Amino acid sequence: MKSMWWAFWVVVALLLSATAVVSRVVYQTPAPPSSTALFESIKAMLLCLGGSGVILSTYFTAVNAFVQRRADIIQNTFHLLASWDDPHLFQARKLTRRAKETREDTSNNGLIEEIEKNEDLKNSVILVLNYFEHIHFSLITRRIDKRLFKRALGATVVDIIDRFMPFAKKQGDQVVADLIALKKLLQEE
Structure with a gap:
């Protein structure tokens, strides 16, 4: 279980790093005439954070499936022993x-x-x-x-x-x- 939390924090750190890099790159590129570089950078950051939410949701779903599978194996073992x-x-x-x-x-x-x-x-x-x-x-x-x-x-x-x-x-x-x-x-x- 500790490794799952360790992996979670690694994923969060990578997502935040990627968000920062994308925001900085967008800020440094010329903005369209109807916008500013800061506005485009904030848009890119919010899009990255939204995508991060999807990625983290998928991660938690996978972790929950793994934990549930392990619990089912233990339950099946006890059921067979009780039989x-x-x-x-x-x-x-x-x-x-x-x-x-x-x-x-x-x-x-x-x-x-x-x-x-x-x-x-x-x-x-x-x-x-x-x-x-x-x-x-x-x-x-x-x-x-x-x-x-x-x-x-x-x-x-x-x-x-x-x-x-x-x-x-x-x-x-x-x-x-x-x-x-x-x-x-x-x-x-």
Whole structure:
């Protein structure tokens, strides 16, 4: 934000300098017979100041758009993080905790079988995979702040991707590709 104000004052200084130069040049050129050099110089200065108003208005519009975009990214990040606490995702998260505790005892086929035999659980796991796809697209379109998201849920998401990958492989190549891409995004510096 400080750099925006610094840039503002630089733009103001340049505009005032240009206004002074234009006014001086107009003052030094011969005025038309029906006017004076001072009057023409004042006219040129006022025209330059009017143009400066347009330029400064455009600058503030651009700065506001930048600030609003940044605020929207933060808001989207918080919204996506809050979605993680959705009750519909809770059942799948319970399974992942249980799977983490018994990972050595449960084979990939056992995990898939456990998910497949319970329709509610299967729907919850698919919902989690859809949530991860939403995260992936939000990251690649820069709709959310990657650094904040990684800090809050990055390791958890990577851990769950690893646990549900055997089930995801049954859902199709695109699901697997999206999960691998998301995992890579969350693990890179």
